[in-house]
Amino acid sequence: xxxxxxxxxxxxxxxxxxxxxxxxxxxxxxxxxxxxxxxxxxxxxxxxxxxxxxxxxxxxxxxxxxxxxxxxxxxxxxxxxxxxxxxxxxxxxxxxxxxxxxxxxxxxxxxxxxxxxxxxxxxxxxxxxxxxxxxxxxxxxxxxxxxxxxxxxxxxxxxxxxxxxxxxxxxxxxxxxxxxxxxxxxxxxxxxxxxxxxxxxxxxxxxxxxxxxxxxx
Numbered sequence: 001x002x003x004x005x006x007x008x009x010x011x012x013x014x015x016x017x018x019x020x021x022x023x024x025x026x027x028x029x030x031x032x033x034x035x036x037x038x039x040x041x042x043x044x045x046x047x048x049x050x051x052x053x054x055x056x057x058x059x060x061x062x063x064x065x066x067x068x069x070x071x072x073x074x075x076x077x078x079x080x081x082x083x084x085x086x087x088x089x090x091x092x093x094x095x096x097x098x099x100x101x102x103x104x105x106x107x108x109x110x111x112x113x114x115x116x117x118x119x120x121x122x123x124x125x126x127x128x129x130x131x132x133x134x135x136x137x138x139x140x141x142x143x144x145x146x147x148x149x150x151x152x153x154x155x156x157x158x159x160x161x162x163x164x165x166x167x168x169x170x171x172x173x174x175x176x177x178x179x180x181x182x183x184x185x186x187x188x189x190x191x192x193x194x195x196x197x198x199x200x201x202x203x204x205x206x207x208x209x210x211x212x213x214x215x216x217x
Contacts, residue, residue, distance in 0.1 A: 001097040004088060005203035006044025006051055009127040010170075011134040011146050012037040013178035013195045018149055020194040022066065023162050033062040034188045036144050036180040038125045038136030039200065046088025046097075054078045055123040056089055057136055059186040066111050073108070074116040074186045076138050078123055090118060102206035104169040116185055129197045132159070132176035146178035146195045162196070168206055170198035 014020060014028075014035040021029055037058050044051035057076040064070070077089050091097050094115075095106030119141065127134040127146075134146040148157040160175040178195030182188040201208040 001204050002047045002088070002091070003204060004044070004046040004051075004092055004097060005208070006041045006092075006200070008039050008041040008044065008200045009129055010037060010039045010198050010200055011125070011127050011136055011144065011178070011195065012198075013144050013146065013180045013190055014193065015190055016194045018160070018175060018177065018194050019162075020196070023164065027065050032064055033060070033066050034190065035060045036136065036142055036182060036188055036190070038123065038127070038134075038142070038144065040125050040127060046085070046092065049082075049084040049088045051085060051088065054081055054085060054089060055125050056093060057123050057125070057138055057142055058093070059142065059182050059188055060108065061186055061188060062111065066108070069111045069113060071108070071112040072114040072116075072186055073112050074141075074184065075118040076123055076141065077118055077120050079121050081120070086120065097204060099205050102168060102204070103202055107168060127197060129174055129199055132157075132174050132195075132197050134178075134195075134197060141184045142180070142182055144178060144180040146176050146197065149175065149177045165209075170196075170200055171207060171210060173198040 041054045055078045060073045062071040095109035098106045124137040132148040136144040173196040176195040180190040
């Protein structure tokens with residue numbers, strides 16, 4: 001495998017209510033899973049290709065629980081990426097050069113039956129993990145806005161976290177609320193549902209645990 005590693009931030013919005021049953025090995029509360037995601041790579045590499053500052057995004061639709069498959073997806077890659085960076089990012093996103101099922105990319109890729117051609121375009125992403133605020137925008141394709149969960153009585157921000165010591169995506173995620181609209185061949189509409197804001201540190205073997213974390217080379 002080509003060695004790769006990156007640190008970054010993600011914002012994910014899905015159709016589940018706050019909490020998202022999938023985080024606890026339960027079935028999706030709507031019976032299906034639609035999701036929109038964006039990631040900013042703050043520092044990273046794929047082989048000799050630097051990935052610092054690169055942005056990626058994706059739209060997913062599964063007709064039932066993710067593990068039952070038959071999913072559809074579309075990937076978006078930063079238009080600024082050169083050929084080597086594009087190849088590396090697509091290989092990471094499709095679960096290649098990765099130990100079996102070691103990352104969410106590899107897990108999700110194994111459940112897809114329809115993968116649309118990737119789009120190389122401008123991706124605008126702004127993610128404040130601690131503030132539970134974010135935006136992912138891809139012209140004609142993605143408009144995702146995230147915010148804190150608000151108390152329905154007082155309107156005050158509510159803070160909650162999910163900790164997964166053995167997770168394949170993150171160790172800790174701040175939980176918020178988000179809404180998404182998508183265009184193009186994969187249509188998704190989500191209104192004020194589950195959002196996760198997380199710091200990622202991943203490599204070929206999955207999550208780099210904080211107790212043994214090493215900086216991306």
